[in-house]
Amino acid sequence: MTDKCGLVAVIGAPNAGKSTLVNALVGQKVAIVSAKAQTTRARLMGIALQDRVQIILADTPGIFAPKRRLDRAMVAAAWEGAQEADAILLVVDARKKRRDDLEPILESLKGRRERKILVLNKVDSCVKEPLLVMAEELAGPGEDGTVAFDEVFFVSALTGDGVAELKTRLAELMPESPWHYPEDQVSDASERLLAAEITREQIYRKLHDELPYDSAIRPESYTHRKDGSIEIHQQIVVARDSQKAIVLGKNGAMIKAIGETARKELSELLETKVHLFLHVKVEEGWADSRDLFEEIGLDWVR
Numbered sequence: 001m002t003d004k005c006g007l008v009a010v011i012g013a014p015n016a017g018k019s020t021l022v023n024a025l026v027g028q029k030v031a032i033v034s035a036k037a038q039t040t041r042a043r044l045m046g047i048a049l050q051d052r053v054q055i056i057l058a059d060t061p062g063i064f065a066p067k068r069r070l071d072r073a074m075v076a077a078a079w080e081g082a083q084e085a086d087a088i089l090l091v092v093d094a095r096k097k098r099r100d101d102l103e104p105i106l107e108s109l110k111g112r113r114e115r116k117i118l119v120l121n122k123v124d125s126c127v128k129e130p131l132l133v134m135a136e137e138l139a140g141p142g143e144d145g146t147v148a149f150d151e152v153f154f155v156s157a158l159t160g161d162g163v164a165e166l167k168t169r170l171a172e173l174m175p176e177s178p179w180h181y182p183e184d185q186v187s188d189a190s191e192r193l194l195a196a197e198i199t200r201e202q203i204y205r206k207l208h209d210e211l212p213y214d215s216a217i218r219p220e221s222y223t224h225r226k227d228g229s230i231e232i233h234q235q236i237v238v239a240r241d242s243q244k245a246i247v248l249g250k251n252g253a254m255i256k257a258i259g260e261t262a263r264k265e266l267s268e269l270l271e272t273k274v275h276l277f278l279h280v281k282v283e284e285g286w287a288d289s290r291d292l293f294e295e296i297g298l299d300w301v302r
């Protein structure tokens, strides 16, 4: 069998389950799953393998009405991901009845020539009949005769139901091409970016009530020690002194707990001992700072 390799853009509203689906397709944790909407800031890529086919998944940030500059950058990154794709996967939370947030996405999909696949996710917790109606509504030819979607899949990214079928289909759709990544490299998100994502996930888990979106992780250094362990330094960037106090916690207890959990998870993922050093830095208006945008992998949007 000749080698095949292609790019799949994963798009959808916040919380639709894109990260969970990418993880399920890849079979290993590469993107960040959180119950909170809009946590996927960086455009992490997952790489799924099926026989001699490499499927590169652009796990894009949720598309939503952008207000702040940072949010606009997220949307731009999402669409940038969809530009050179061999297929576009739109992930929809099948449990949601209101689909207002889908309208702008459906509208902009109309003009796209790529193969469009609708993935109705979370079928583990929704009733069947309305689901079929929804599929019919979304997948049929639109009023102007254009087909909104070429194919529909029903999946549960959580239980894995339907994921193998979707993966097989994606593999079929990939063009003949040499592989873009070495066999053992399942993610092109550099390890240091992955490490930053894991710390950020812990901050959301432990502090999301107090620190909604006003924090970011800046990777400082990532070095391999002679004994095979890895030393990682990261800055937790916040906007105000009061937020710094929250991240530190009483006598530093919070940052210690964040660091400890993140270190354990990283150590498991990287299969080696990890030394993680976290520092809190106050930077007013960090969301407008250009270098940080670049560090989290987003284009600068004015």
Ligand SMILES: Nc1nc2c(ncn2[C@@H]2O[C@H](COP(=O)(O)OP(=O)(O)OP(=O)(O)O)[C@@H](O)[C@H]2O)c(=O)[nH]1
Pocket (backbone or CB within 6 Å): 012, 013, 014, 015, 016, 017, 018, 019, 020, 021, 032, 033, 034, 035, 036, 037, 038, 039, 040, 060, 061, 062, 063, 121, 122, 123, 124, 125, 155, 156, 157, 158, 159
């Ligand atoms: N019941 C159920 N829950 C799911 C399924 N897939 C994802 N979820 C949950 O939905 C929530 C959002 O999932 P994510 O994968 O973070 O969603 P996302 O689309 O990547 O979200 P953003 O990063 O905000 O764009 C999490 O709590 C998941 O556990 C599914 O198939 N069934």
